[in-house]
Amino acid sequence: MKEYRKQRLRNASPSCFSRWGYSRRMQTCTHEFSGGQRQRIAIARALILNPNIIVLDEPVSSIDVSMRSGIMNLLKDLSRRYGISYVLVAHDFSTIRYLSHEVATMYIGQIVEKASAAEVCSRSLHPYTQGLLAAGIIARPGQGIKAILRGEVGSPINPPPGCRFHPRCPLATEFCKQVPPMLEEVLPGRKVACHLYKKGQTEAQVYNIREQIAREISR
Numbered sequence: 001m002k003e004y005r006k007q008r009l010r011n012a013s014p015s016c017f018s019r020w021g022y023s024r025r026m027q028t029c030t031h032e033f034s035g036g037q038r039q040r041i042a043i044a045r046a047l048i049l050n051p052n053i054i055v056l057d058e059p060v061s062s063i064d065v066s067m068r069s070g071i072m073n074l075l076k077d078l079s080r081r082y083g084i085s086y087v088l089v090a091h092d093f094s095t096i097r098y099l100s101h102e103v104a105t106m107y108i109g110q111i112v113e114k115a116s117a118a119e120v121c122s123r124s125l126h127p128y129t130q131g132l133l134a135a136g137i138i139a140r141p142g143q144g145i146k147a148i149l150r151g152e153v154g155s156p157i158n159p160p161p162g163c164r165f166h167p168r169c170p171l172a173t174e175f176c177k178q179v180p181p182m183l184e185e186v187l188p189g190r191k192v193a194c195h196l197y198k199k200g201q202t203e204a205q206v207y208n209i210r211e212q213i214a215r216e217i218s219r
C-alpha cells in the first residue's frame with residue numbers, strides 16, 4: 001500500500017501539484033518547508049486520490065497561529081469547489097466553529113454531546129464540553145485561562161463506572177457514579193448524555209441547567 005501510494009505520488013502530473021499551488025520540488029525537499037507548507041503538501045497528497053471524505057486529525061494545531069487561517073480557508077475552498085466532506089478531529093473550538101457544521105463531543109470513546117457547531121460552541125450543554133470551552137485561552141491579552149477541568153482523563157481500557165466523566169464532574173452524584181447516562185435528544189437537534197437533562201424539559205429548564213453547570217465549572 002505504501003509503495004502504491006508512493007507510485008501514485010511520483011506519477012502525479014506537475015499540473016496536479018500546480019493546481020493546488022505547489023511545485024514538484026516539494027516531493028523531495030519536505031525538510032526545508034515550514035509547518036504550514038508541509039500541511040499544504042499533506043492536503044495535496046490526499047487530494048491526488050480524488051477523495052469524497054478526508055479525515056483531518058488536528059489539521060492546524062501544530063501550525064503557527066498566523067498560518068492557520070490560510071490552511072482553514074484552503075480547506076473550506078476545496079470543500080466548496082470539489083464537494084469534499086471532512087471528518088475533523090480537534091480540541092480547538094475556534095477551528096471547530098470555523099470548519100464544522102455538526103459537532104460530536106467525545107469523552108473516553110463515547111459521544112456525550114451532539115449538535116450544530118454554532119450551538120455547541122456558543123451554548124454547550126454537557127459539563128465536559130463546557131469545561132473544554134472554558135479552558136480555551138481568551139483572545140484578550142492579560143485575561144489568561146478562565147478555567148481548567150480538574151483531574152485526569154480516565155483510562156479507555158478500564159473506564160470509570162456509570163458516567164465516565166463523573167470523577168471530573170463538579171455536579172456528579174452517587175447515581176452518576178453507578179448509572180451511565182444515555183445520549184438523548186433534549187431539544188430539537190440537541191443531544192446530550194447527562195443525568196441532569198431529561199426528555200420533556202422545556203427550553204428554559206434546559207438552559208437553566210446549562211447556566212448552573214457553567215457556574216460550577218468556573219468556580
Ligand code: SF4
Nearest residue numbers: 163166169176194195
Ligand atoms: S451524568 Fe452526572 S457526572 Fe456525568 S456529566 Fe452529568 S452530572 Fe456530571
